[in-house]
Amino acid sequence: MKLTPSTFARVLTGLCLAISLLWSQIQADDYVLAMLEKVRQRYGEEAYQNVMRLNELFAQIAGSGEMTKVGMVNDFTNQHVLFVDDYTLWGMEDYWASPLETLGKGAGDCEDFSIVKYILLKKLGVSQDKLRLTYVRARMPSGSIRPHMVLAYYATPNSDPLILDNLNFELLPASRRGDLAPVFSFNDKGLFVANNPTVRAGSPTNISKWRDVLTRMRQDGLE
Helix, strand or coil: CCCCHHHHHHHHHHHHHHHHHHHHHHHCCHHHHHHHHHHHHHHCHHHHHHHHHHHHHHHHHCCCCHHHHHHHHHHHHHHHCEECCHHHHHCCCCCCCCHHHHHHHCEECHHHHHHHHHHHHHHCCCCHHHEEEEEEEEECCCCCEEEEEEEEECCCCCCCCEEECCCCCCCEEHHHCCCEEEEEEECCCCEEECCEEEEEEECHHHCHHHHHHHHHHHHCCCC
């Protein structure tokens, strides 16, 4: 059979796409593969392509140092998730979404950005002992104060943590974020007092919205 230039171009494009998808599947992390299936079923093709880019990120930085992982996960989430308030997105005053829900919608608010970053860094091998979902009071450019959540990364237990934020995309130490006043922090293991991540203030199960997120992740098989 003689191929015309246009037919040849279509065959070549299809072949490249097939190779790309096959390569992506081979490289996929188990967690990302499981999320890919759930996202396609629940949110459709566009969301699926977003999570495919997450797969590329995992393949790119899996063997990198922690600082590279922290920086690239912060950048990826800030670039691929659009800020949308809970009422617009979920019809509720305050809703904490799972990473599947946030990446599926491609949107979320400050808690959702922080939870995605926390879970992705855990999946990339960063110890949860170094990570704190931190509730803060944020001073806005207008001078108003509003509740906000960021993710704090502690290279060592007593180090000045780096702040992963969706308001300020630059990865800065907490000592240079005078606009943020910590209230409390938590991870899977504990609830901690504001300025001391080593002093426990209770169990994270006391935070009902966090407990609900973990329950939904477990139900989706994406803990």
